[in-house]
Amino acid sequence: MKLVTPALVSLSLLAAVQPAWAQDAASLLAETRKTALPVLPKVVQAMQTAVKEQGPVGAIPVCKEKAPQLLQEMRQQTGWDIRRVSLRTRNPATGTPDAWEARQLADFDIKAANGAKPEQIEVGEIITATDGKRSYRYMKALPVAEVCLTCHGPSDLLADDLKAALAKDYPLDRATGYAAGEVRGALTVTRPLLGP
Template sequence: MKRLSVVAMVGLLLGCSQVQKVEVPKEKEQKIAQVGEEASMKLLKGLRMELMNAMQKGGLDEAVTVCNKKAMEITSQVEKETGYSMKRTTFKYRNPSNAPDKYEAEALKYFEESIKQGKMPSYYIQALNENGKVVYRYYKPLKVEGVCLTCHGDPNLMDKKLLEKIKTLYPNDKAVGYKEGDFRGVVRVTIPADKI
């Protein structure tokens, strides 16, 4: 019976993924920040270009369609090009697949606390040991720009038809009520340690 318990415990341990936070090596921080910034900007430029093209072609209705259908495709394409896993996340997400995990939530809280103290750091870095392999997570903060308010501002001021479409696509939408300059969330870039 004792042997069976040990075998069961080993099986459980091997079957569970283990993630632990570890120290970010100071000598690698600048390189991590450089790689993370380049990758996050590539994603943001791709998304912005696609949104602007959609708005020119079909207005706000087309822009919402891009966010709903193409944003994840663009993210996947940039991941393939860079070799890094990427995600946009926030506490006030529209798409449930963008909800933060516990480490992303820690990064979001870091930026929120910094803003309360009158600072806006340009990035945040974590090092995680994921099943024996170290990865660095680079977080780039995002602020709400004026154009974002069309779909993410005060619902009372938004176009009613547009608001209805958003509610249809995202029944549990949390991504409204922003003002220009508000902290929106982060782009997270995950970089394997062996790439730094």
């Protein structure tokens, strides 16, 4: 909980002084980054500590509970839809991308394969649906760091007790076989905008 508090405080301040969010692409991008991105290094750090102190099986709750809980808190603070998605999910119930997200994830993979730094890959777009409703959509690549390989690396390198725990909870697991520097998935944000 100690880890969570500063982010929550700054988010509530932001909400308090800024009742109307921006509506233009440049401000939307800046605002979304500023609000949503600080959580990312916190999760990676929590994961590094957990793997070191508790081992792979003991660290599962960081990806399973802590990260979703931090995103849930951000959803409540902002009213935005904020999730994690991947083209190769471990938990398809929560991590499956929609069509727009799948297209961006495929594009992220191409960019990373062509040498872009995964930690710099992102996209932001104002979308107008067929019913005229406008939204701002943003995605930021989640790079595969060394620590992620503990549970998302090649399956023959995963610890036996970890493999057993994953097999039990995730019969549809496709989130192994990654290498460092690839794109594991993305943080995805959808913000409703005012009408045209």
